[in-house]
Amino acid sequence: MRPHFLYAVMGVCLLALSAQNAFAETGRITNLVSPPKADSLASPLVFRTIQTSTEPDLSGFASPPLGRVGLDTYIRSGHGIYDVPVSLFINPDLQAQFDIPLVSNSESPGLKVGDTMFSVKYRTDVDTNYDAYFIFTAKFPTGEPESHSGTGSYDFSFTHKSIIKCGGYRTTLMAGITIPPPFDFWVMDNGVVYAPTVAYMAATERAFSSTGFSAGIKAAGLHAFSSRINSELQKNALTTIDLIPEVTYRFSERGMAVAGIVVPVFTEYDLPGASNRRDVMINLSVSSYF
Numbered sequence: 001m002r003p004h005f006l007y008a009v010m011g012v013c014l015l016a017l018s019a020q021n022a023f024a025e026t027g028r029i030t031n032l033v034s035p036p037k038a039d040s041l042a043s044p045l046v047f048r049t050i051q052t053s054t055e056p057d058l059s060g061f062a063s064p065p066l067g068r069v070g071l072d073t074y075i076r077s078g079h080g081i082y083d084v085p086v087s088l089f090i091n092p093d094l095q096a097q098f099d100i101p102l103v104s105n106s107e108s109p110g111l112k113v114g115d116t117m118f119s120v121k122y123r124t125d126v127d128t129n130y131d132a133y134f135i136f137t138a139k140f141p142t143g144e145p146e147s148h149s150g151t152g153s154y155d156f157s158f159t160h161k162s163i164i165k166c167g168g169y170r171t172t173l174m175a176g177i178t179i180p181p182p183f184d185f186w187v188m189d190n191g192v193v194y195a196p197t198v199a200y201m202a203a204t205e206r207a208f209s210s211t212g213f214s215a216g217i218k219a220a221g222l223h224a225f226s227s228r229i230n231s232e233l234q235k236n237a238l239t240t241i242d243l244i245p246e247v248t249y250r251f252s253e254r255g256m257a258v259a260g261i262v263v264p265v266f267t268e269y270d271l272p273g274a275s276n277r278r279d280v281m282i283n284l285s286v287s288s289y290f
Contacts, residue, residue, distance in 0.1 A: 033192055033227045034236035038269040039076070039278045044178070044197060044222075045101055046157045048074055048283075049083050050119060050137050051176045051199045052220045052244070055163060056256060057207070061289070064092045065254065070287035074262070076279040078106035081114070093123045101143075108147035115143045115150040133161040135176075145187045152187040153194050155180040168209070174201035174220075195225035195237075205248070212251065218244040226270070234271075241266040246283065254289040 049072055058065065068087040073080065080103070087097040101114035119137040126132060137157040143150020159176035176199040184191035205216025221241040227234050246260030262281035269276050 033194075033229055034234050034271050034274075036271070036273070037275045037277070038238060038240070038267050039079070044224075045081065045083070045099070045115060045117060046137050046139060046155075046176075046178055047197070047199050047220075047222055048081065049085070049099060049101070050117070050135060050157065051159050051174060052201050052218060054170075054172060054203060054205065054216065054218070054246075054248075055131075055133060055161060056248075056287070057170065058289070060250075061254065065089055065289035068287055068289050070285060072283070072285040074281055074283050076262075076281040080104040082111070093125065095121050097121065103143065103149040105148050108149070112144060112147055112149040113142055116140050129165045131163040131165075133159075133163070135159040135161070139178075141185070151194060152192065153180050153185040155194065159199070168207045170205050170207070170216075172201065172203040172205075172218075174199070174203075176200070191230050193228040195227050197222055197224040203244075212249055214248045216246055216248075218242075218246070220244060221266075237270040239266070239268045240264065240278070244283075256287045256289075258283065258285040258287075260284075 053072075066089055068085070068089075070085050072083040072085060074083075075081075082102040082104075084100045084102075085097055086100075087095050089095045097119040099117040099119070101116070102111045103114040104111050117137055117139045119135055121133060121135045124132045124134075135158070137159070139155050139157070141150055141152050141154060145152035155178050157176060157178040159174065162173045164171045164173075178197040178199070180194040180196070182193065184193055186192075199220070199222045201218055201220040203216060203218035203220075205214050207214040219241065221239070224236075224238045226237045241264075243263045243265050244260050245263075246258055248256060248258045250256050260283040262283060264278040264280070267276040267278050
């Protein structure tokens with residue numbers, strides 16, 4: 001086991017324990033922060049679009065790309081995320097990315113701008129069979145909490161990915177944490193303090209070089225600690241685990257498409273009387289590198 005990933009896991013665990021100690025006992029519940037269905041909390045933007053995405057293998061490119069433009073969609077019953085990522089490769093190991101998500105849901109008709117994100121990603125090429133990625137993401141409250149297209153707060157995410165290559169297989173281990181600022185955001189006349197979220201993933205994929213296809217499966221999970229409203233703790237902690245089979249197709253020298261299914265296998269939502277049921281989510285993505 002490479003030390004980078006172990007250090008990342010240890011750091012996430014220490015931050016998570018500190019966060020857990022900072023949020024104590026029960027409080028009242030509002031539908032804004034504690035919706036009656038776990039689905040509403042189980043797909044935070046950073047978790048889906050940054051942390052559980054598989055880093056593409058760009059080794060087959062004739063020359064290093066300068067950037068990427070794409071469309072990443074995540075669709076389930078009554079809800080959809082349509083994310084437009086724009087990346088700039090500052091050098092082969094450093095890139096900056098800006099994500100503009102559009103969100104649709106059954107609570108509010110039409111497409112609305114969600115919380116935008118800015119990420120910086122640094123890759124260390126340790127050797128030919130191992131890469132390590134360090135990712136910092138800032139999320140901005142450009143979405144509207146009232147229409148469920150945003151959280152109304154800033155937050156910051158730290159993610160580490162270790163990629164181990166063996167033959168035609170690539171295995172990815174991910175650990176990450178999302179930390180909101182520890183002060184109130186005023187949402188619908190309530191002072192809201194969102195709690196940290198811990199994320200983790202193990203994934204493997206197999207490339208079939210002669211066809212342009214690769215296939216893989218991910219096991220991804222998150223734990224969101226309970227939030228506070230007007231200094232009172234909410235019973236809305238959430239733990240989920242998903243299995244995500246997906247297929248990637250390289251349709252041109254610098255074009256890729258991904259199709260996946262997010263299958264919920266475990267959900268524990270602390271809210272009394274709430275539904276643990278989560279719907280299957282479809283992921284369709286396309287990227288063009290330039």
